[in-house]
Amino acid sequence: MTSEVETPPTDSAPTTGARPTKTALHTLGVISLVVLAGLAGLVVTGVRARSAAVETLARSAQDGAALRVSVVHPMLAGDQEDLVLPANIQAYAETPIYARTHGYLKRWYFDIGSHVGKGDLLAEIETPEVDQQLAQARADLKSLQANLELARTTADRWNGLLARHAVSKQETDQAVSDFSAKQAAVDASMANVRRLEELQGYEKVYAPFEGVITARQTDVGALIDAGSSPRELFHLATTRKLRVFVAVPEVSAGSVRNGAPVKLTSDQFPNKTFQGVLVRNSNSIDPASRTLNVEVDIDNSAGELLPGSYAFVHLRVPGSTKAWEIPSSALLFRAEGLRVAVVRGAQAELVPISIGRDFGARVEVNSGLRPDDEVILSPSDSLVTGTPVQIAKAARK
Incomplete structure (x- = not known):
């Protein structure tokens, strides 16, 4: 009978439920530490990013609340200023041109924008009534001149007879007086003829001086009235x-x-x-x-x-060497007086000033400003002291 001998197990054969070795535990610990360190870094990075975002948002909100302004520094006035x-x-010379006679416009020769010389013919006027009056006046003058010649002959004859004592002094004086009256009538008629000739001469309208026609207020066929309210024909300017x-x-x-x-x-x-x-x-x-x-x-x-x-x-x-100059756009007109807004400590401050001469775009400030003041350009009418401001641009002096 053969007996069976049991063989003991060797170390190379694994046994179910065996404990891990020290090397495995060390490796597992290292891996765990690495994972935990990574998680901690992620947490720190997230916190920092969030904090930076909050700061950026707060800064943006602060910048948005502050009024953005442009500033300029006062400039010392010089010896000479450009006012x-x-x-x-x-x-240099201009005048309206009217007609001096009644009638109708026959023709005009220059329109607006035309350059004319002194004495140039501008227009012609038809004056049929004046022409007829002149013809009648000339006929009346001839009749009066004929009567004057007869009166002169009669007066000479009576003076001759008076020298021979053939007529009385009374009759001679009457003849001489009649001659003088007819002479006066002829003179009056001649003056009337000359007046009508002058009016007829106004049928032609001439330029009184060299210039440019800036307006023409009439046209061919227009009624020309030289009465109390005459109508302007042209406007002439040098x-x-x-x-x-x-x-x-x-x-x-x-x-x-x-x-x-x-x-x-x-x-x-x-x-x-x-x-x-x-x-x-x-x-x-x-x-x-x-x-x-x-x-x-x-x-x-x-x-x-x-x-x-x-x-x-x-x-x-x-100029004044003791004064400062600032742009006129920096002035604020308030009920309490003239003010300018300056930037001090990131805030606006309204400063009372007194001004000297006004040069148009710039004004002279006699008191109230310092050379290092940052004066706000074109400030809002609603700006008050204490308003947060942010300088957007510094203008050149």
Whole structure:
């Protein structure tokens, strides 16, 4: 009988439910730490991103609440200032042309825009009534002249007879008086003939001076009435030389000097400057506007400037070295007085000022500003002290 011997198990054969070794546990721990570290990093990154987003949103909200403004620094006034004032351009000479006789317009020779010389024929008028009156007056004159010759002969005859004592002195005086009366009647008739001839001469309308026809108010066949309310036929203006009238503020009136050169600009020619001369001023301040009326003459031989246009006159006036200048658009007119808005501590502050001379686009500030002040340009009428502001643009001095 053979006996069976049991063989013990070897180490190479795994056993179900065996515990993990130390190496496996170490590896598992490392992997767990890596996973936890990654999760912690994701959490931190998310928190930081959210915090940055909140800060950005808060900053955007703050920027949106602040009023964006443009600012400029006050500029020290110089020795000479360019005073820019609005002005009106007028023709050097202009006049309406009326008829001096009754009738109908027969023909006109020049229309609007036409250049005419002195003495040019502008129009002709038919005057049938005046022509008939003149013919009658001339006939009456001839009749009176014939009676005058008879009266002269009679007076001479009676004077001769009186010298021989053939007639009485009374009869001679009557003959001489009749001659004198007829002489006066002839003189009156001649004056009437000359008057009608003058009226007939007005049938032709001439230009009184060289210029341009700016208006024509009549046409062929129109009734011409030279009565108390005559109708204008043409309007004539001289444009080779122009008058420019400008109102200078009272504060700068003392700087006006006749004969001083003046520059003129127009919006019609933005890149061109015209030269003129200050020829005269009114030597008195208008009590209504507190300004001095000044006339500047401009040579317009090229015909570029037009009468009735709007322009700007540039006058050089002495400056004040103790004053500051700011744009006129920075001024705020409030019930409590004149103010400007300045930026101080990211807020607007309304500062009271006193101004000197007004140069049009700029004004002179005598007190209330510092050289480092940031003056807000074109502030809103609703702007008050304490309004949050943000400087969008700093204008050049």
